[in-house]
Amino acid sequence: MEQQQFRIRFSVGSKLLIIVGTFLFLTIVFLSVSAVFLMTDDKQAYTFQTKSIEAELAGRNFLKVVEHDSDNLRLSLAGVDLNQPADHFKEGSQYGDALKSLVLSQSDLSGVGIGQLNDHTGEINLVAFSIQPELTQKSSAPESLAAVKAELTPDWMNTVLADLMRTGIGFVNLSKAGRSPLLAILIVDRSVSPGHSGVPFAVGLLPLDKISSEFADLDLTIATKSGWLLLDSSPVELFERPNIAQDPLFLAALSNPVQTGTLDYQSAKGRFLGGYSKPGFDLVVLTRANWKQAMRASYALTEKFILLGCMAVGLGIIFVIFFSKSLTAPINRLYEATREVAAGNFDIDIRPSERDEIGALTSSFNVMSSKVRELLKDSVDKAILEKEIDIASTVQRTLIPSNSFDGNGVQIRAQYQSASSCGGDWWGQFLIDGKLVVGIADATGHGLSSALITASARSCFSMIQRMVEQDPTIAISPATMLDYANRVIFDCANGNIMMTFFMAVIDLNAGQMVYANAAHNPPWLMKRGESGYKLNSLVSTGMRLGEGLEIAEPLQDKSIDIGAGDVLFLYTDGLTEGKNLADEMFGKKRVRKLVEANVAAGPDSVISAIMGDFMAHNEGKALDDDVTVIAMSFGG
Numbered sequence: 001m002e003q004q005q006f007r008i009r010f011s012v013g014s015k016l017l018i019i020v021g022t023f024l025f026l027t028i029v030f031l032s033v034s035a036v037f038l039m040t041d042d043k044q045a046y047t048f049q050t051k052s053i054e055a056e057l058a059g060r061n062f063l064k065v066v067e068h069d070s071d072n073l074r075l076s077l078a079g080v081d082l083n084q085p086a087d088h089f090k091e092g093s094q095y096g097d098a099l100k101s102l103v104l105s106q107s108d109l110s111g112v113g114i115g116q117l118n119d120h121t122g123e124i125n126l127v128a129f130s131i132q133p134e135l136t137q138k139s140s141a142p143e144s145l146a147a148v149k150a151e152l153t154p155d156w157m158n159t160v161l162a163d164l165m166r167t168g169i170g171f172v173n174l175s176k177a178g179r180s181p182l183l184a185i186l187i188v189d190r191s192v193s194p195g196h197s198g199v200p201f202a203v204g205l206l207p208l209d210k211i212s213s214e215f216a217d218l219d220l221t222i223a224t225k226s227g228w229l230l231l232d233s234s235p236v237e238l239f240e241r242p243n244i245a246q247d248p249l250f251l252a253a254l255s256n257p258v259q260t261g262t263l264d265y266q267s268a269k270g271r272f273l274g275g276y277s278k279p280g281f282d283l284v285v286l287t288r289a290n291w292k293q294a295m296r297a298s299y300a301l302t303e304k305f306i307l308l309g310c311m312a313v314g315l316g317i318i319f320v321i322f323f324s325k326s327l328t329a330p331i332n333r334l335y336e337a338t339r340e341v342a343a344g345n346f347d348i349d350i351r352p353s354e355r356d357e358i359g360a361l362t363s364s365f366n367v368m369s370s371k372v373r374e375l376l377k378d379s380v381d382k383a384i385l386e387k388e389i390d391i392a393s394t395v396q397r398t399l400i401p402s403n404s405f406d407g408n409g410v411q412i413r414a415q416y417q418s419a420s421s422c423g424g425d426w427w428g429q430f431l432i433d434g435k436l437v438v439g440i441a442d443a444t445g446h447g448l449s450s451a452l453i454t455a456s457a458r459s460c461f462s463m464i465q466r467m468v469e470q471d472p473t474i475a476i477s478p479a480t481m482l483d484y485a486n487r488v489i490f491d492c493a494n495g496n497i498m499m500t501f502f503m504a505v506i507d508l509n510a511g512q513m514v515y516a517n518a519a520h521n522p523p524w525l526m527k528r529g530e531s532g533y534k535l536n537s538l539v540s541t542g543m544r545l546g547e548g549l550e551i552a553e554p555l556q557d558k559s560i561d562i563g564a565g566d567v568l569f570l571y572t573d574g575l576t577e578g579k580n581l582a583d584e585m586f587g588k589k590r591v592r593k594l595v596e597a598n599v600a601a602g603p604d605s606v607i608s609a610i611m612g613d614f615m616a617h618n619e620g621k622a623l624d625d626d627v628t629v630i631a632m633s634f635g636g
Contacts, residue, residue, distance in 0.1 A: 017320045024316045032305035040298045044273060047294045048262035051275030054287040056260050058215055059279030062222055066185060066281060069108050070169055073187040073202040076114055109204040113148050117188060117201035119165055122157035124149060124201060152184060159228055164188055169281055173230050177239045181208035183230055218287055225282035249274040253284050334362060401428055408508055410436060413603035414630040415611050417623060424450030425572050425626035426458055430465045433472055436506040442572040443499045453489055453497050460488040478503035478516035479555040489546035498544040511562045516555045518542040521573055526599045528565035533599050564635025567599050574625035581619050603631035
């Protein structure tokens, strides 16, 4: 016995190491990713809530200061007649002292001025101005009417003019680099119709130092509804005084009807989690947190998971290495034993090292090796039997005539398809003195036993042919021939195997067919007429052959005329009862339609159409039973 050469590419230990390592890695990755995503979502929700609360609180505090200061500014405008001469408003006058007293009575505004505002050009005309020296010096705010007017240029005033005339209050950021943040609160008296010189106007200068310090730890922005920045935690943004109308968080605040909300957004500066609030006075308060800073805890958790995962994978690999050695050692012994068996040494006994599956496999191997020699002997015997069956199949094929016959005005086409190596179908024919004898038979089942019965039937048919050839005066009766065949089949099978049989004797000169049927499928005689072909089923009652030594009900001969152009079609039940993969039978109706559709074209067309359609119906699976089909035409 030649030993098989087999090269091991991956050992069991290597595969186990790869599988366990991969499983640990994927498990840890899944758990880590799930935990990180869960924490990230939780942290994001917490940040959203925090920023929303911060924006709302900052808005309330800022609005509280603005409301207080705006009320004071409205008081400064109450009862003022701006048409009075300038001396009426200068410091030391009654109104000037009242204005100064108003400024000194509150601690927020560093200065207050009154005058008139041109609602078309945005130009202001201040007639009175009072300051708190301490706050003005501390915040570096303007100290005179001229300085305030210089700060509130028409360009800046025009940015708030529309909102100011609509709501009566407006804001201008006067913050500049080199001095403390400063906000101008603007008030107009909308109860007075604009005159030639404008509308009554008051301005308050609000230092933002205190407010900014309260929100020093926040990334905070306060802007007008038009997008002009009033307060920002970033000095650079505050002093540049940009318009943030295109900021994503600002746009979300304007487009959302609710007073507070949150947004996860991307800007040129990166990704942010933001909250917004709209406290009133057309102000928008924004608070934001950088995504990376907000998610710092998630990143730290990710690093810890990676470290722990690497440690777990390392420990798992060490465990697998030790475990695989204890697992593969007995497998290697089994492998060496199989090499001995391949070399022809069957006297091997391996003692199991453990009482586990490998130990059971080792024990089974010992039993297997002791029986291999017996199995080899059985294989040889089986090969001899298969050879004998192959010979029997070859012999059986010689018992069936050629698929094609032409002579004496008769054209025969047939096809036989066995379901196994040896079949139970048979058909035959011989021609003597203008008489054509045709028989078709089908033994129960298929295989070697059925093939032996068909061989016996063929021998009986051959003996009848020899008798008629030696003595042509012997009357050929289909029923008598079937009676002879019954005795032969019963003697061979002793009643265990039966056979259906149809026998016909056709007198080609007289144009008559005599037939008998022993329980076989009735053949069809297609009679040709002027309007086409008419089907005649050749039904003849009779028992199957081989059921007893004598036929219980004697078979009877029947006759029918045969004319030129008539076609006789014979078949076995393997055709009509053949099933496809869906367990659907081919069926007698389907066969009849095919015969009627092709009979005019001759026997070749009939056989070709039927077998082609049947094999397609069978869908490539093994045949359920032997199939035999015969078509013969007479007279041309």
